[in-house]
Amino acid sequence: MTPGQRRWLFLVGVAGLVAFLGWGIAGLPAFGSYPGPYGPAITARVVQQTNATGVVSAINFEYRGFDTVGEEFILVAAVAGMSVVLRRLRGERADAARDDPSDLDPSATDPSGGRRRVPVTSGAVRMAALALTGPTVLAGWWLATHAQTSPSGGFQGGVLLATAFFLVYLSGEFIAFRRLSPVDVVDAAEAIGAGGFAAVGVAALPLGLPYLDNYLPLGSPGSPGAVTSSGTIAVISLLVGVAVAAAFIQLIGEFLEQTLLIQRRPPARGH
Amino acid sequence: MACFPFAVAAWILACGLYGLVTSRDLIRTIICLIVVQSSTYVMLVAVGYVTGGIAPYFSDVAGHPKTVDPVVQALALTDVVVEAAVTALLASFAIQAHKRFGTLDPHDLAEFKG
Numbered sequence: 339m340t341p342g343q344r345r346w347l348f349l350v351g352v353a354g355l356v357a358f359l360g361w362g363i364a365g366l367p368a369f370g371s372y373p374g375p376y377g378p379a380i381t382a383r384v385v386q387q388t389n390a391t392g393v394v395s396a397i398n399f400e401y402r403g404f405d406t407v408g409e410e411f412i413l414v415a416a417v418a419g420m421s422v423v424l425r426r427l428r429g430e431r432a433d434a435a436r437d438d439p440s441d442l443d444p445s446a447t448d449p450s451g452g453r454r455r456v457p458v459t460s461g462a463v464r465m466a467a468l469a470l471t472g473p474t475v476l477a478g479w480w481l482a483t484h485a486q487t488s489p490s491g492g493f494q495g496g497v498l499l500a501t502a503f504f505l506v507y508l509s510g511e512f513i514a515f516r517r518l519s520p521v522d523v524v525d526a527a528e529a530i531g532a533g534g535f536a537a538v539g540v541a542a543l544p545l546g547l548p549y550l551d552n553y554l555p556l557g558s559p560g561s562p563g564a565v566t567s568s569g570t571i572a573v574i575s576l577l578v579g580v581a582v583a584a585a586f587i588q589l590i591g592e593f594l595e596q597t598l599l600i601q602r603r604p605p606a607r608g609h
Numbered sequence: 610m611a612c613f614p615f616a617v618a619a620w621i622l623a624c625g626l627y628g629l630v631t632s633r634d635l636i637r638t639i640i641c642l643i644v645v646q647s648s649t650y651v652m653l654v655a656v657g658y659v660t661g662g663i664a665p666y667f668s669d670v671a672g673h674p675k676t677v678d679p680v681v682q683a684l685a686l687t688d689v690v691v692e693a694a695v696t697a698l699l700a701s702f703a704i705q706a707h708k709r710f711g712t713l714d715p716h717d718l719a720e721f722k723g
Binding site: 345363370385413417582596 | 611612613614615616619622623626627630631655656657658659660664665666667668673676677678679680681682683686687689690691693694695697698700701702704705708
C-alpha cells in the first residue's frame with residue numbers, strides 16, 4: 339500500500355471515528371456537571387474513614403488499592419521485559435564501564451577499536467546536575483512520604499528519586515551512577531517495593547479482614563492530615579515509591595549501558 | 610461551549626492517530642502513541658470537572674466542600690504510570706530493531722519476516 343492510499347484509508351476511518359466520538363460526546367453531561375456518584379461518596383467519607391486528606395492518594399492506595407497493585411506489576415513487568423529486550427545480543431560485546439577523561443573525547447578510540455559514543459558534558463551541565471541532585475532526592479522523598487496529605491505519592495516521588503540518579507550520570511559520572519545503583523541493590527529494592535505492597539495487603543487476611551484493608555492505626559481522629567495518619571496508605575505509598583524509583587533507575591541504567599557499553603563485536607581477524 | 614474540552618480530547622486523539630498512520634520513523638510512532646494517550650488525560654480530567662469544585666485535598670479546608678471528581682484523577686495517574694512503562698518498552702524495541710535492521714522506518718521493517 340502506498341503512503342497516499344494509506345492516508346486516504348485513514349481519513350475514511352477517522353471520519354467514522356470522529357462521527358462516533360461526536361455522537362458520544364453530544365450525549366455526555368455538560369462540562370462541569372459530572373454526575374458520577376463515587377467521587378462525592380468518597381470525598382464525603384474519606385477523612386473520617388482513613389484520616390487522609392489527599393483524596394486521590396486515598397483512592398489509589400485504599401479504595402482502588404487492588405487496581406494499583408496490578409498497575410505496579412504492569413510497571414515491573416514492563417521494565418523486566420525491557421531488560422530482556424536490551425540484553426547483549428550475539429555478536430555484541432559489553433565494554434567495562436570507564437570514566438577515563440580521554441573517553442569523554444568523542445574522537446578518542448580505545449585500543450580494541452570500539453569508541454565510547456558519549457558527548458562531552460559541558461561545565462554548565464555538570465554544575466547544574468550536581469547542584470540539583472540533593473534537592474531532587476529531598477523532593478522525591480518528600481513526595482513519596484506525603485501521599486496522605488498532599489497531591490503527591492509513591493509514583494511521583496519514585497520517578498523524582500530516579501531522576502536524581504540520572505542527574506549523577508549527567509554530571510559526567512557514569513561510574514558513580516553505576517556505583518550508586520548496583521544492579522543487585524536496584525533489583526532487590528524493586529522486589530521489596532512491589533512485593534511489599536502485595537504483602538501489606540496479604541497481612542490483612544490473618545486479621546480476618548479483606549485483602550488490602552486498612553488495618554494500621556489511623557492516627558488521632560481529631561487531626562487528620564498528619565504524616566503519621568492514614569495507616570496503610572502512607573506505608574503503601576512509600577513502598578510504591580521505592581519500587582518505582584528502582585524500576586526507573588534500572589530503566590535508565592539499561593538504556594545507558596546499551597548506548598555506552600554494548601557494541602558490535604569487531605569481526606574476528608584471521609592469522 | 611458545554612462540550613468543548615471533550616472535543617479537544619477527540620482532536621488530540623485524531624492528531625495522534627494521524628501521526629501513527631503516517632509515521633516513517635519508529636521513534637516518531639512512539640511519540641504519536643504518547644499523543645494518543647494524552648487525549649485520555651484530557652478526557653478524564655475534563656469529565657471529572659465540577660463547576661465551582663475545589664481540588665480534592667482537605668489538608669487546609671474544613672467540612673465537605675464541593676470538589677472535582679477524585680476518582681478520574683486517580684485513573685489519570687494510573688494512566689501516566691502505564692504510559693511511562695509502555696514507552697520505555699517500545700523504545701527498547703526500537704533500539705534493537707535499529708541495531709538489527711539498520712533502519713527505523715516501519716515500512717522497511719515490514720519487509721522482514723520471522
